[in-house]
Amino acid sequence: MRVDALRPYEAALHDAAALELYCPDGRTLQLDVARWLAPIDSVDATVVERCLGPTLDVGCGPGRFVSALIERGVPALGVDIAKTAVDLTRSRGMPALRRSVFDRVPGAGRWPTILLMDGNIGIGGDPARLLLRLRSLLGLRGTLIVEAHCAEDADEQLLVRFSVAGEAVGPSFGWAHVGTPALRRYAATTGLQVSESWAAGGRTFVAFTA
Numbered sequence: 001m002r003v004d005a006l007r008p009y010e011a012a013l014h015d016a017a018a019l020e021l022y023c024p025d026g027r028t029l030q031l032d033v034a035r036w037l038a039p040i041d042s043v044d045a046t047v048v049e050r051c052l053g054p055t056l057d058v059g060c061g062p063g064r065f066v067s068a069l070i071e072r073g074v075p076a077l078g079v080d081i082a083k084t085a086v087d088l089t090r091s092r093g094m095p096a097l098r099r100s101v102f103d104r105v106p107g108a109g110r111w112p113t114i115l116l117m118d119g120n121i122g123i124g125g126d127p128a129r130l131l132l133r134l135r136s137l138l139g140l141r142g143t144l145i146v147e148a149h150c151a152e153d154a155d156e157q158l159l160v161r162f163s164v165a166g167e168a169v170g171p172s173f174g175w176a177h178v179g180t181p182a183l184r185r186y187a188a189t190t191g192l193q194v195s196e197s198w199a200a201g202g203r204t205f206v207a208f209t210a
Helices: 003-015 033-037 042-048 064-071 083-091 120-125 127-137 180-189
Strands: 019-022 028-031 055-058 076-080 096-098 111-116 138-148 155-164 167-178 193-200 203-209
Touching (some): 003 019, 003 155, 003 167, 055 064, 064 076, 076 083, 120 155, 127 138, 180 203
Parallel strands (some): 111 138
Antiparallel strands (some): 019 155, 155 167
């Protein structure tokens, strides 16, 4: 993603402001910036309790999962391409790297747990490519936990833009919306196998093992 495409996201994190995704068909999808900036909630806690061993949070945002894990004595590292997200995570005293998950990641092939939360299965607009990359980062018998789109039948790969106050801003970038059935299909092409799925608070999660 181009740096200028990130500016609305960076600003929303900095100001705790509302932010949406603008789709080519005119839809706007609300992004839950306030939840990302807050400590983990009871739904997030169902994910945290399943993290066994050092955990990599891909697209960590302001670092609520990294913070919650470390507070529980679980080593964790956040990765995000947005400078503001990484700065906010580090301001909590938590480790985070500013880079794409497709760049070099410490511990590649050895991570016991990897998280892909808050719609981040959409990163890059190519779910199969993203899942294949994450599989390569997992350790033997490691677990990848993915949050699926709330719409079961979602399976879209499209170009979106950020939207502020109802107005699309900045350049477009690749994104994807992936419900549970499509997520399972994409994962199967990479050799990942479903080990568990659950729903809480209107959100759906699937855990995979290599």
